[in-house]
Amino acid sequence: MIDRFVAVPSFASRGAPFDAPPPPQSAARPSVERLALAAEFGPLARLVAAPEVTDVFVNGGEQVWVDRGDGLERADIGPLTAAESRDLAVRLVALGGRHVDEATPCIDVRLDGGVRVHAVLAPVAPSGALLSIRLPQxxxxxxxxxxxxxxxxxxxxxxxxxxxxxxxxxxxxxxxxxxxxxxxxxxxxxxxxxxxxxxxxxxxxxxxxxxxxxxxxxxxxxxxxxxxxxxxxxxxxxxxxxxxxxxxxxxxxxxxxxxxxxxxxxxxxxxxxxxxxxxxxxxxxxxxxxxxxxxxxxxxxxxxxxxxxxxxxxxxxxxxxxxxxxxxxxxxxxxxxxxxxxxxxx
The missing domain is CATH 3.40.50.300 (P-loop containing nucleotide triphosphate hydrolases)
Incomplete structure (x- = not known):
């Protein structure tokens, strides 16, 4: 193991100034890749396409929550039915090259662009399929x-x-x-x-x-x-x-x-x-x-x-x-x- 520090040029001197604020979220635009992937999310497409959204959660087909960078809040879309949430989970997991079913009810999968989906099906999730979607920048x-x-x-x-x-x-x-x-x-x-x-x-x-x-x-x-x-x-x-x-x-x-x-x-x-x-x-x-x-x-x-x-x-x-x-x-x-x-x- 090497734990000494060596002198290297400062990163801060080669990019944006250190006191520069991050770009406002309203200025962000979704990439073509993200827009194309969003179509696969059906009723969640609008949330997935929004560039400021970092996480989307489907709670058993009853509630949908979203994180836009300031903490969780209820999403302004209607709830999914239990059948819709299960079908969505199965489709997204298959899109990532894995499978989820009664024999394998919990799975984690990566989609294009680094999007991560974790799914849990009933009866492990008694209220219905649970989806946790992580959306990278x-x-x-x-x-x-x-x-x-x-x-x-x-x-x-x-x-x-x-x-x-x-x-x-x-x-x-x-x-x-x-x-x-x-x-x-x-x-x-x-x-x-x-x-x-x-x-x-x-x-x-x-x-x-x-x-x-x-x-x-x-x-x-x-x-x-x-x-x-x-x-x-x-x-x-x-x-x-x-x-x-x-x-x-x-x-x-x-x-x-x-x-x-x-x-x-x-x-x-x-x-x-x-x-x-x-x-x-x-x-x-x-x-x-x-x-x-x-x-x-x-x-x-x-x-x-x-x-x-x-x-x-x-x-x-x-x-x-x-x-x-x-x-x-x-x-x-x-x-x-x-x-x-x-x-x-x-």
């Missing part, structure tokens, strides 16, 4: 754009520090709650990697949209109707090591694959990165220990591997409509050899 957000939107508290020194960490090939872990901006920040940071580096991403459902000339992505595969042929994150991580990655990226660490990821970061694969669900920076050690337990790792083994393999932890929070890096720290061993995180000034 039509354009890829770089570090300058995130800075202007407040991700780094409009402080050039904070952005420069993270750019230097990427340049130094520091292994990064980004934590936060769902919808806090972990994936968006990860993609923007990876876009700052040297153009001659090969980035290999491993995701359950492909979401990362990285503005970089050499990105190769792997995505898990669900089992077929006979229950065979599934490929999980742990298997894909092992396969990726044979692809000569300069930067190995795990879109989200959520299970036993933490063992393979930490093993890779401890065997010469510097510059790696990933995300982790956690309520706060202080909760990251406990989350890692829980995932390590799923992989059969002892707390001592997990702690030593994590301290050696992860150079910097960034915790992202969403406050109102603003997503920001709220805390930064480094993993360390306590006196009793348990994993802890040491907060750093930010």
């Amino acid at each position: 039509d354009r890829r957000l770089d570090l300058d754009t995130l800075a202007a939107a407040g991700m780094f508290d409009r402080d050039p020194a904070k952005l420069d520090r993270l750019v230097r960490a990427v340049g130094a090939r520091t292994n990064l872990l980004i934590s936060g709650a769902g919808g806090s901006g972990k994936t968006t920040l990860l993609a923007a940071l990876l876009g700052a990697a040297a153009p001659d580096e090969r980035i290999v991403t491993i995701e359950d459902v492909a979401e990362l949209r990285i503005d970089h000339p050499h990105v190769v992505g792997l995505q898990t595969r669900q089992a077929n109707v006979e229950g065979a042929g599934d490929l999980g994150l742990d298997r894909l991580l092992r396969e990726s090591l044979r692809m000569r990655p300069d930067r190995l990226v795990l879109g989200e660490c959520r299970g036993a694959e933490v063992r393979e990821m930490l093993a890779a970061l401890n065997t010469g694969h510097d510059g790696g990165a990933g995300t982790l669900h956690a309520n706060s920076l202080d909760d990251v050690p406990a989350r890692l220990e829980a995932l390590g337990a799923l992989a059969g790792m002892s707390t001592a083994a997990l702690a030593r591997q994590a301290v050696s393999g992860i150079g910097l932890v960034l915790h992202v929070e969403r406050e109102g409509g603003v997503r920001r890096v709220a805390a930064v720290g480094r993993l360390a061993l306590a006196d009793d050899a348990r994993l802890v995180v040491r907060r750093e000034s930010w």
Whole structure:
């Protein structure tokens, strides 16, 4: 692991000024790709086509909710019937190359343009089919754009520090709650990697949209109707090591694959990165220990591997409509050899 910082040119000096406000939502226009995809969403088409919408939720065919960047609100469209919500779920999942039925009632799928759909059918969802639709920005957000939107508290020194960490090939872990901006920040940071580096991403459902000339992505595969042929994150991580990655990226660490990821970061694969669900920076050690337990790792083994393999932890929070890096720290061993995180000034 390399955790030193090296001097690199400031990103803020090459794009929009740091104090420039983000472009107003009213000025946004949906892309041709988004408009074409919206037609597949039937009664939800108008919501999906709106460029300011980030999430749409169908609650069992009774209610439709939408997030336009300022939190959830009831959508101004009529409710879907139970049959309509189920048919829509089946069609969208099939569009992404997967299947959802009574035998496989819960599924996650990626559509064109990075749109992510999670579906749950009855009887697992007693009120009817549930749909959670995540709509990414039509354009890829770089570090300058995130800075202007407040991700780094409009402080050039904070952005420069993270750019230097990427340049130094520091292994990064980004934590936060769902919808806090972990994936968006990860993609923007990876876009700052040297153009001659090969980035290999491993995701359950492909979401990362990285503005970089050499990105190769792997995505898990669900089992077929006979229950065979599934490929999980742990298997894909092992396969990726044979692809000569300069930067190995795990879109989200959520299970036993933490063992393979930490093993890779401890065997010469510097510059790696990933995300982790956690309520706060202080909760990251406990989350890692829980995932390590799923992989059969002892707390001592997990702690030593994590301290050696992860150079910097960034915790992202969403406050109102603003997503920001709220805390930064480094993993360390306590006196009793348990994993802890040491907060750093930010």
